Amino acid sequence: MKPLVIEHITKSYGKVQALKDVSFEVERGELFGFIGPDGAGKTSLFRILTTLIKPDSGTATVLGMDVIEDYRSIRPKLGYMPGQFALYQDLSVRENMNFFASVFGTTLEENYDLVAPIYSQLEKFEDRLAGALSGGMKQKLALSCALIHKPELLVLDEPTTGVDAVSRQEFWEMLQRLNAEGITVIASTPYMDEAEQCDRVALIDEGKILQIDTPAKVVQSFNKPILAVKATSMYWLIKELRSYQWSHSVQPFGEYVHYTDQREVPNADELKAYLSDAGLSGISIKPTSPDIEDSFIALMQNRNIHE
Numbered sequence: 001m002k003p004l005v006i007e008h009i010t011k012s013y014g015k016v017q018a019l020k021d022v023s024f025e026v027e028r029g030e031l032f033g034f035i036g037p038d039g040a041g042k043t044s045l046f047r048i049l050t051t052l053i054k055p056d057s058g059t060a061t062v063l064g065m066d067v068i069e070d071y072r073s074i075r076p077k078l079g080y081m082p083g084q085f086a087l088y089q090d091l092s093v094r095e096n097m098n099f100f101a102s103v104f105g106t107t108l109e110e111n112y113d114l115v116a117p118i119y120s121q122l123e124k125f126e127d128r129l130a131g132a133l134s135g136g137m138k139q140k141l142a143l144s145c146a147l148i149h150k151p152e153l154l155v156l157d158e159p160t161t162g163v164d165a166v167s168r169q170e171f172w173e174m175l176q177r178l179n180a181e182g183i184t185v186i187a188s189t190p191y192m193d194e195a196e197q198c199d200r201v202a203l204i205d206e207g208k209i210l211q212i213d214t215p216a217k218v219v220q221s222f223n224k225p226i227l228a229v230k231a232t233s234m235y236w237l238i239k240e241l242r243s244y245q246w247s248h249s250v251q252p253f254g255e256y257v258h259y260t261d262q263r264e265v266p267n268a269d270e271l272k273a274y275l276s277d278a279g280l281s282g283i284s285i286k287p288t289s290p291d292i293e294d295s296f297i298a299l300m301q302n303r304n305i306h307e
Protein backbone atom coordinates (compact mmCIF):
# COMPACT_ATOMS: atom_id res chain seq x y z
CA MET A 1 0.00 0.00 0.00
CA LYS A 2 1.33 3.45 -0.96
CA PRO A 3 1.11 5.92 1.91
CA LEU A 4 -0.23 8.65 -0.34
CA VAL A 5 -2.24 8.48 -3.56
CA ILE A 6 -3.64 11.74 -4.91
CA GLU A 7 -5.83 11.59 -8.03
CA HIS A 8 -7.15 14.55 -10.01
CA ILE A 9 -7.57 16.88 -7.04
CA THR A 10 -9.01 20.34 -7.71
CA LYS A 11 -9.68 23.09 -5.19
CA SER A 12 -10.96 26.64 -5.70
CA TYR A 13 -11.62 29.54 -3.35
CA GLY A 14 -14.20 31.60 -5.22
CA LYS A 15 -12.51 32.53 -8.50
CA VAL A 16 -9.03 31.46 -7.36
CA GLN A 17 -8.16 27.99 -8.60
CA ALA A 18 -5.64 26.87 -5.98
CA LEU A 19 -5.22 23.28 -7.28
CA LYS A 20 -5.77 22.20 -10.87
CA ASP A 21 -6.06 18.46 -11.49
CA VAL A 22 -3.22 17.41 -9.19
CA SER A 23 -2.19 13.73 -9.20
CA PHE A 24 0.83 12.02 -7.63
CA GLU A 25 1.85 9.13 -5.41
CA VAL A 26 4.35 8.86 -2.59
CA GLU A 27 6.14 5.56 -1.94
CA ARG A 28 6.58 4.06 1.52
CA GLY A 29 9.75 5.34 3.18
CA GLU A 30 10.22 8.24 0.76
CA LEU A 31 11.33 11.74 1.65
CA PHE A 32 9.16 13.61 -0.83
CA GLY A 33 9.50 17.35 -1.44
CA PHE A 34 6.90 19.79 -2.74
CA ILE A 35 8.63 22.80 -4.19
CA GLY A 36 6.93 25.94 -5.41
CA PRO A 37 6.69 29.68 -4.87
CA ASP A 38 4.24 31.46 -2.55
CA GLY A 39 0.66 30.86 -3.63
CA ALA A 40 1.54 27.74 -5.68
CA GLY A 41 -1.04 25.67 -3.78
CA LYS A 42 1.19 23.75 -1.37
CA THR A 43 -0.77 24.59 1.78
CA SER A 44 -4.13 23.82 0.14
CA LEU A 45 -2.85 20.42 -0.93
CA PHE A 46 -1.40 19.64 2.50
CA ARG A 47 -4.65 20.68 4.21
CA ILE A 48 -6.54 18.26 1.96
CA LEU A 49 -4.27 15.35 2.70
CA THR A 50 -4.32 16.05 6.43
CA THR A 51 -8.17 16.01 6.26
CA LEU A 52 -8.56 19.67 7.28
CA ILE A 53 -10.32 20.82 4.09
CA LYS A 54 -12.16 18.92 1.37
CA PRO A 55 -11.20 18.96 -2.30
CA ASP A 56 -13.82 20.12 -4.83
CA SER A 57 -13.16 16.99 -6.89
CA GLY A 58 -10.71 14.12 -7.10
CA THR A 59 -9.65 11.59 -4.48
CA ALA A 60 -6.89 11.45 -1.88
CA THR A 61 -5.96 8.23 -0.11
CA VAL A 62 -3.69 8.48 2.92
CA LEU A 63 -2.26 5.25 4.39
CA GLY A 64 -4.90 3.37 2.41
CA MET A 65 -7.80 5.48 3.74
CA ASP A 66 -9.97 8.06 2.02
CA VAL A 67 -9.49 11.63 3.30
CA ILE A 68 -13.24 12.31 3.39
CA GLU A 69 -14.75 8.97 4.46
CA ASP A 70 -12.02 7.91 6.88
CA TYR A 71 -10.73 11.20 8.26
CA ARG A 72 -11.11 10.07 11.87
CA SER A 73 -8.88 7.02 11.33
CA ILE A 74 -6.30 8.99 9.35
CA ARG A 75 -5.67 11.78 11.87
CA PRO A 76 -4.00 9.71 14.65
CA LYS A 77 -1.58 8.23 12.09
CA LEU A 78 -0.41 11.56 10.73
CA GLY A 79 2.08 14.03 12.09
CA TYR A 80 1.31 17.47 10.69
CA MET A 81 3.42 20.55 11.07
CA PRO A 82 1.51 23.50 9.60
CA GLY A 83 3.44 26.41 8.16
CA GLN A 84 2.34 28.83 10.85
CA PHE A 85 0.66 28.82 14.23
CA ALA A 86 1.96 25.32 14.92
CA LEU A 87 2.61 26.08 18.57
CA TYR A 88 0.92 27.77 21.48
CA GLN A 89 3.18 30.80 21.88
CA ASP A 90 2.02 31.47 25.44
CA LEU A 91 2.74 27.94 26.66
CA SER A 92 6.24 26.82 27.59
CA VAL A 93 8.26 24.31 25.59
CA ARG A 94 7.34 21.53 28.02
CA GLU A 95 3.67 22.56 28.16
CA ASN A 96 3.44 22.48 24.35
CA MET A 97 4.92 18.98 24.31
CA ASN A 98 2.58 17.77 27.04
CA PHE A 99 -0.41 19.31 25.31
CA PHE A 100 0.27 17.68 21.92
CA ALA A 101 1.05 14.36 23.61
CA SER A 102 -2.22 14.45 25.57
CA VAL A 103 -4.26 15.19 22.43
CA PHE A 104 -3.07 11.84 21.09
CA GLY A 105 -3.44 10.04 24.42
CA THR A 106 0.28 9.61 24.99
CA THR A 107 3.07 11.19 27.04
CA LEU A 108 6.50 12.61 26.31
CA GLU A 109 8.04 9.85 28.43
CA GLU A 110 6.30 7.11 26.42
CA ASN A 111 7.74 8.21 23.08
CA TYR A 112 10.83 9.97 24.30
CA ASP A 113 13.24 7.84 22.21
CA LEU A 114 11.73 8.99 18.94
CA VAL A 115 11.83 12.71 19.72
CA ALA A 116 15.01 12.64 21.84
CA PRO A 117 17.51 13.60 19.08
CA ILE A 118 15.48 16.76 18.43
CA TYR A 119 13.87 17.49 21.77
CA SER A 120 17.10 17.04 23.74
CA GLN A 121 18.34 20.28 22.12
CA LEU A 122 15.36 22.10 23.64
CA GLU A 123 15.43 20.63 27.10
CA LYS A 124 17.49 23.40 28.59
CA PHE A 125 14.75 25.84 27.54
CA GLU A 126 11.88 23.69 28.83
CA ASP A 127 10.37 26.51 30.86
CA ARG A 128 10.73 29.15 28.15
CA LEU A 129 7.56 30.29 26.39
CA ALA A 130 7.39 28.98 22.80
CA GLY A 131 6.84 32.56 21.61
CA ALA A 132 10.27 33.52 22.99
CA LEU A 133 12.22 30.83 21.07
CA SER A 134 14.34 31.57 17.98
CA GLY A 135 12.90 30.63 14.55
CA GLY A 136 14.98 27.45 14.32
CA MET A 137 14.13 26.38 17.88
CA LYS A 138 10.42 26.95 17.24
CA GLN A 139 10.59 24.63 14.25
CA LYS A 140 12.39 21.95 16.29
CA LEU A 141 9.68 22.16 18.94
CA ALA A 142 6.94 22.02 16.28
CA LEU A 143 8.60 18.94 14.76
CA SER A 144 8.87 17.28 18.19
CA CYS A 145 5.16 18.00 18.77
CA ALA A 146 4.24 16.56 15.36
CA LEU A 147 6.22 13.40 16.17
CA ILE A 148 5.11 12.76 19.71
CA HIS A 149 2.49 10.15 18.78
CA LYS A 150 4.80 8.14 16.45
CA PRO A 151 3.03 8.97 13.17
CA GLU A 152 3.43 6.74 10.11
CA LEU A 153 3.42 9.73 7.80
CA LEU A 154 4.90 13.13 8.58
CA VAL A 155 3.50 16.12 6.66
CA LEU A 156 5.46 19.35 7.01
CA ASP A 157 4.29 22.58 5.41
CA GLU A 158 7.25 24.90 4.77
CA PRO A 159 9.10 23.81 7.93
CA THR A 160 12.19 25.87 7.06
CA THR A 161 10.57 29.15 6.06
CA GLY A 162 11.97 31.98 8.15
CA VAL A 163 14.82 29.82 9.44
CA ASP A 164 18.50 30.71 8.85
CA ALA A 165 20.57 28.67 6.39
CA VAL A 166 22.49 26.68 9.05
CA SER A 167 19.30 25.72 10.90
CA ARG A 168 17.64 24.82 7.59
CA GLN A 169 20.43 22.32 6.85
CA GLU A 170 20.21 20.93 10.38
CA PHE A 171 16.43 20.58 10.05
CA TRP A 172 16.76 18.54 6.85
CA GLU A 173 19.33 16.30 8.53
CA MET A 174 16.74 15.61 11.24
CA LEU A 175 14.14 14.76 8.61
CA GLN A 176 16.58 12.41 6.90
CA ARG A 177 17.26 10.66 10.21
CA LEU A 178 13.53 10.21 10.88
CA ASN A 179 13.09 9.01 7.32
CA ALA A 180 15.87 6.45 7.81
CA GLU A 181 13.89 5.14 10.79
CA GLY A 182 11.04 4.31 8.43
CA ILE A 183 8.77 7.36 8.64
CA THR A 184 7.51 8.55 5.26
CA VAL A 185 7.99 12.30 5.04
CA ILE A 186 6.35 14.83 2.75
CA ALA A 187 7.59 18.39 3.12
CA SER A 188 6.98 21.57 1.17
CA THR A 189 9.42 24.41 0.65
CA PRO A 190 9.75 27.55 -1.42
CA TYR A 191 13.58 27.11 -1.39
CA MET A 192 14.85 25.38 -4.54
CA ASP A 193 18.20 24.56 -2.93
CA GLU A 194 16.40 22.21 -0.54
CA ALA A 195 15.32 19.95 -3.41
CA GLU A 196 18.49 17.89 -3.26
CA GLN A 197 17.66 16.82 0.30
CA CYS A 198 14.68 14.82 -1.05
CA ASP A 199 14.39 11.41 -2.73
CA ARG A 200 11.90 12.88 -5.20
CA VAL A 201 10.42 16.30 -5.71
CA ALA A 202 7.26 17.68 -7.24
CA LEU A 203 7.58 21.13 -8.75
CA ILE A 204 4.31 23.03 -8.42
CA ASP A 205 3.25 26.45 -9.67
CA GLU A 206 -0.16 28.10 -9.85
CA GLY A 207 -1.90 24.94 -8.71
CA LYS A 208 -0.36 22.68 -11.33
CA ILE A 209 2.36 20.06 -10.96
CA LEU A 210 5.03 20.79 -13.57
CA GLN A 211 7.32 17.81 -12.95
CA ILE A 212 7.86 14.96 -10.50
CA ASP A 213 11.22 13.22 -10.41
CA THR A 214 14.46 12.75 -8.50
CA PRO A 215 16.33 16.05 -8.07
CA ALA A 216 19.09 14.78 -10.39
CA LYS A 217 16.63 13.92 -13.17
CA VAL A 218 14.89 17.29 -12.84
CA VAL A 219 18.25 18.98 -13.41
CA GLN A 220 19.11 16.63 -16.30
CA SER A 221 15.85 17.55 -18.02
CA PHE A 222 17.30 21.01 -18.59
CA ASN A 223 19.09 20.43 -21.87
CA LYS A 224 20.27 23.86 -23.04
CA PRO A 225 23.81 25.16 -22.57
CA ILE A 226 23.91 28.03 -20.05
CA LEU A 227 26.28 30.98 -19.96
CA ALA A 228 26.87 32.71 -16.63
CA VAL A 229 27.29 36.40 -17.47
CA LYS A 230 28.48 39.20 -15.21
CA ALA A 231 28.98 42.95 -15.74
CA THR A 232 29.37 46.02 -13.57
CA SER A 233 25.73 47.02 -13.94
CA MET A 234 23.34 44.10 -13.38
CA TYR A 235 20.34 46.20 -14.43
CA TRP A 236 21.81 47.13 -17.85
CA LEU A 237 23.18 43.65 -18.35
CA ILE A 238 19.73 42.07 -17.97
CA LYS A 239 18.16 44.73 -20.20
CA GLU A 240 20.75 44.26 -22.96
CA LEU A 241 20.68 40.46 -22.75
CA ARG A 242 16.89 40.51 -23.12
CA SER A 243 17.22 42.67 -26.25
CA TYR A 244 19.90 40.44 -27.83
CA GLN A 245 18.67 38.92 -31.09
CA TRP A 246 19.47 35.32 -30.02
CA SER A 247 18.23 35.65 -26.46
CA HIS A 248 16.09 32.75 -25.23
CA SER A 249 16.09 33.18 -21.43
CA VAL A 250 17.72 35.61 -19.02
CA GLN A 251 17.57 34.93 -15.30
CA PRO A 252 19.47 36.60 -12.43
CA PHE A 253 21.37 34.09 -10.24
CA GLY A 254 23.22 35.81 -7.40
CA GLU A 255 25.96 37.99 -8.90
CA TYR A 256 25.56 36.31 -12.33
CA VAL A 257 22.86 36.19 -14.97
CA HIS A 258 22.07 32.80 -16.50
CA TYR A 259 21.65 33.22 -20.24
CA THR A 260 20.41 30.69 -22.80
CA ASP A 261 20.41 31.15 -26.54
CA GLN A 262 17.81 30.37 -29.20
CA ARG A 263 20.53 28.53 -31.13
CA GLU A 264 21.78 25.11 -30.09
CA VAL A 265 25.17 26.52 -29.09
CA PRO A 266 25.57 30.10 -27.88
CA ASN A 267 28.52 32.14 -29.12
CA ALA A 268 30.22 33.68 -26.07
CA ASP A 269 32.65 35.87 -28.07
CA GLU A 270 29.85 37.36 -30.16
CA LEU A 271 27.80 37.99 -27.02
CA LYS A 272 30.73 39.68 -25.30
CA ALA A 273 31.24 41.98 -28.32
CA TYR A 274 27.52 42.83 -28.32
CA LEU A 275 27.53 43.73 -24.60
CA SER A 276 30.73 45.71 -24.99
CA ASP A 277 29.28 47.66 -27.94
CA ALA A 278 26.23 48.39 -25.77
CA GLY A 279 28.59 50.18 -23.34
CA LEU A 280 28.77 47.56 -20.56
CA SER A 281 32.00 47.15 -18.60
CA GLY A 282 33.50 44.42 -16.38
CA ILE A 283 32.00 41.72 -18.62
CA SER A 284 32.71 38.08 -17.77
CA ILE A 285 31.12 35.14 -19.58
CA LYS A 286 31.63 31.47 -18.68
CA PRO A 287 29.72 28.25 -19.31
CA THR A 288 27.94 26.87 -16.26
CA SER A 289 25.90 23.78 -15.32
CA PRO A 290 22.18 24.05 -14.70
CA ASP A 291 20.73 23.60 -11.23
CA ILE A 292 17.19 22.82 -10.20
CA GLU A 293 16.20 26.49 -10.26
CA ASP A 294 17.09 26.70 -13.97
CA SER A 295 14.87 23.68 -14.63
CA PHE A 296 12.00 25.08 -12.60
CA ILE A 297 12.11 28.49 -14.30
CA ALA A 298 12.26 26.83 -17.72
CA LEU A 299 9.25 24.65 -16.87
CA MET A 300 7.29 27.68 -15.68
CA GLN A 301 8.15 29.66 -18.82
CA ASN A 302 7.28 26.74 -21.03
CA ARG A 303 3.90 26.41 -19.36
CA ASN A 304 3.20 30.13 -19.77
CA ILE A 305 3.96 29.88 -23.50
CA HIS A 306 1.59 26.92 -23.92
CA GLU A 307 -1.30 28.29 -21.83
Ligand SMILES: Nc1ncnc2c1ncn2[C@@H]1O[C@H](COP(=O)(O)OP(=O)(O)OP(=O)(O)O)[C@@H](O)[C@H]1O
Pocket residue numbers: 013016017018036037038039040041042043044045158
Ligand atom coordinates in the same frame (compact mmCIF):
# COMPACT_ATOMS: atom_id res chain seq x y z
N1 LIG B 1 -8.99 30.53 2.36
C1 LIG B 1 -8.68 31.08 1.19
N2 LIG B 1 -9.50 31.96 0.58
C2 LIG B 1 -9.20 32.49 -0.63
N3 LIG B 1 -8.07 32.21 -1.32
C3 LIG B 1 -7.21 31.37 -0.76
C4 LIG B 1 -7.45 30.75 0.52
N4 LIG B 1 -6.40 29.94 0.81
C5 LIG B 1 -5.55 30.05 -0.23
N5 LIG B 1 -6.03 30.89 -1.16
C6 LIG B 1 -5.39 31.21 -2.47
O1 LIG B 1 -5.12 29.98 -3.13
C7 LIG B 1 -3.85 30.01 -3.78
C8 LIG B 1 -2.97 28.89 -3.23
O2 LIG B 1 -2.66 29.18 -1.87
P1 LIG B 1 -1.85 28.19 -0.91
O3 LIG B 1 -1.79 28.81 0.44
O4 LIG B 1 -2.43 26.83 -1.03
O5 LIG B 1 -0.41 28.19 -1.60
P2 LIG B 1 1.05 28.00 -0.99
O6 LIG B 1 1.87 27.40 -2.07
O7 LIG B 1 0.96 27.27 0.30
O8 LIG B 1 1.53 29.46 -0.74
P3 LIG B 1 1.93 30.19 0.63
O9 LIG B 1 3.29 29.70 0.94
O10 LIG B 1 1.90 31.64 0.23
O11 LIG B 1 0.87 29.81 1.63
C9 LIG B 1 -3.30 31.41 -3.54
O12 LIG B 1 -3.64 32.20 -4.65
C10 LIG B 1 -4.03 31.87 -2.30
O13 LIG B 1 -4.15 33.28 -2.27
